Amino acid sequence: MTTPWGEPALTRFPEDPHDRLRAWDASDEYLLRHLAQERVPLDGTVVVVGDRWGALVTVLAAHRPVQITDSHLAQEATRANLARAGAEPGAVRLLTTQDPPPERIDVLLVRVPKSLALLEDQLLRLAPAVHAGTVVVGTGMVKEIHTSTLQLFERILGPTRTSLAEKKARLIFCTPHPALERPANPWPYVYTLPDGIGPAARGTVVNHAGVFCADRLDIGTRFFLRHLPEGRGGRVVDLGCGNGVVGTSVALADPDAEVLFVDESFQAVASAEATYKANGVPGHAEFRVADGLAGVPSGSVDLVLNNPPFHSHQAMTDATAWRMFTGARRTLRPGGELWVVGNRHLGYHVKLRKLFGNSRLVASDPKFVVLKAVKR
Numbered sequence: 588m589t590t591p592w593g594e595p596a597l598t599r600f601p602e603d604p605h606d607r608l609r610a611w612d613a614s615d616e617y618l619l620r621h622l623a624q625e626r627v628p629l630d631g632t633v634v635v636v637g638d639r640w641g642a643l644v645t646v647l648a649a650h651r652p653v654q655i656t657d658s659h660l661a662q663e664a665t666r667a668n669l670a671r672a673g674a675e676p677g678a679v680r681l682l683t684t685q686d687p688p689p690e691r692i693d694v695l696l697v698r699v700p701k702s703l704a705l706l707e708d709q710l711l712r713l714a715p716a717v718h719a720g721t722v723v724v725g726t727g728m729v730k731e732i733h734t735s736t737l738q739l740f741e742r743i744l745g746p747t748r749t750s751l752a753e754k755k756a757r758l759i760f761c762t763p764h765p766a767l768e769r770p771a772n773p774w775p776y777v778y779t780l781p782d783g784i785g786p787a788a789r790g791t792v793v794n795h796a797g798v799f800c801a802d803r804l805d806i807g808t809r810f811f812l813r814h815l816p817e818g819r820g821g822r823v824v825d826l827g828c829g830n831g832v833v834g835t836s837v838a839l840a841d842p843d844a845e846v847l848f849v850d851e852s853f854q855a856v857a858s859a860e861a862t863y864k865a866n867g868v869p870g871h872a873e874f875r876v877a878d879g880l881a882g883v884p885s886g887s888v889d890l891v892l893n894n895p896p897f898h899s900h901q902a903m904t905d906a907t908a909w910r911m912f913t914g915a916r917r918t919l920r921p922g923g924e925l926w927v928v929g930n931r932h933l934g935y936h937v938k939l940r941k942l943f944g945n946s947r948l949v950a951s952d953p954k955f956v957v958l959k960a961v962k963r
Contacts, residue, residue: 590616591623592646595672599640600664601878606906610640610664613754618696618726619646621750621758627722631693634716636709637700641665648674657684657705657797659851659876683853684709684797692716697759699727703735704774705797705854710743711772717744717763725759732757743769775861776801780832784812787836793861794830795854799896804832807894807955811928812836814950814957820844821889824918826880826911827851831859833892835866842870847883849875879907880914891915891925895935908935912942912960919962927958 588597588611597610622629633652635643639661644654645668656662662681669679682688684705695717700706717723723744727736729752737759740747745764749757774796781804782788794801800808811833820841825834828848838846848859853876860874875882880891893915895908908929915925925943929935931951936958939946943960950957 588616588642588646590619590646592619592649595642595645595668597640597642597645597668598664598671600660600667601910602667603906610668611642612728612756614698614726614728614731614756615642617750617753617756617758618643618698618724621724622647627694627724629694632689632691633694633696634689634692634713635696635698636713637698638665639698641668643696643698644679645669645672645674648672648678651678651680653680653682653689655682655684655686655688655709657700657852657854659853660878663878685795685853685857688713689716691718692721693718695721695723697723697725699725699731699736699759700797701731702797703739704801706736707739707743708772708774708796710739711769714743714769717765719763719765721763723761723763725761727757727759729755729757732759743767774801775858777865778802780804781809784809785815785836786839787812787832787866790832790835790839791862791865792830792832793858793865795858795861797852797854798830798858801830807928807930808832810950810952810955811892811894811957815840815892816890816924816926816959819890819924822847822887823890823892824849824880824883824888824915825859826891826893826915827895828859829855829894831855831862833894834859834872835863835868837892838863838868838870838872839866842868844870846870846872847875847888848872849877849880849883851876851878879911880918883914883918885917886920888915888918889920889923891919891923893925894928905933905938908933909938912938916942916962921962923962925960925962927960928955929958930954931956
């Protein structure tokens with residue numbers, strides 16, 4: 588990556604030499620050029636929100652910025668990229684979207700997230716720390732910045748305009764108006780589940796901003812809930828748990844089950860824990876932010892339930908699903924099962940057969956399939 592501060596070597600996490608996706612894009616480069624060309628003062632508190640793989644804070648490490656991210660993978664990539672660049676230990680303060688933000692912000696740099704809800708939540712949480720002299724610059728690819736994006740900046744922070752596009756990237760300039768009357772933060776969002784979905788029917792869901800389908804039950808999960816295995820008990824993992832409704836449904840059906848909720852999103856794991864507690868489940872549960880099943884002992888799990896994502900930000904990829912399936916096979920006991928729901932066209936049955944040597948169709952409709960693979 589070529590920047591006015593040098594050319595750091597950057598990678599995503601987990602590092603994969605066969606991965607052709609870069610750890611930065613034109614919007615990161617555009618923002619850094621702007622900071623240098625306009626001589627934006629960086630001697631105050633610099634906060635970087637949504638830095639996807641740590642590119643921005645790695646370049647700006649000498650200015651001791653604060654990074655705020657919802658992604659465990661982004662944090663791990665940031666640590667690796669900072670170490671590779673020779674940054675001083677502790678040069679960048681790493682916060683999650685669930686941590687209290689700094690009390691004062693002098694420069695706010697926002698990498699526009701895919702989720703408008705997450706942007707809303709973060710701007711509302713950060714707004715009290717922004718003052719009239721705060722420099723606020725957002726960045727994103729043209730396809731990521733919409734009228735609704737600009738309206739959020741305008742409604743929460745102050746007057747907003749955009750730059751011309753360069754290499755399909757655009758900047759957002761916002762002039763803070765501290766006296767602006769801001770709306771109340773609507774997150775987390777709470778709703779009641781519908782009937783006809785098994786043990787979780789009429790239960791409560793708590794969704795923090797940025798979690799997939801935050802205001803309703805998505806159709807893939809709805810289909811999965813109707814076809815979950817019954818009476819399995821033992822050690823169960825809700826892998827990529829999102830708001831935790833799948834694992835909560837298992838716990839409601841079998842209080843003796845030990846359920847581990849895992850996601851790489853801090854917002855998701857907070858949602859899963861809140862959903863579990865809101866339904867008064869009597870069983871035992873653990874909530875973990877992690878890269879899939881990393882850290883879970885091999886051969887220690889009886890059942891893995893998984894609705895894998897097939898996007899990494901704007902890029903479509905099956906790398907995450909493959910890591911999840913591989914982790915499931917490692918952690919399952921002999922005879923343990925992986926149950927997967929996915930769109931029919933994704934062809935997960937091929938991957939499962941390659942990895943487990945078997946794959947059985949449990950249920951299907953015109954859009955989704957539920958598949959089962961058994962560890963032999």
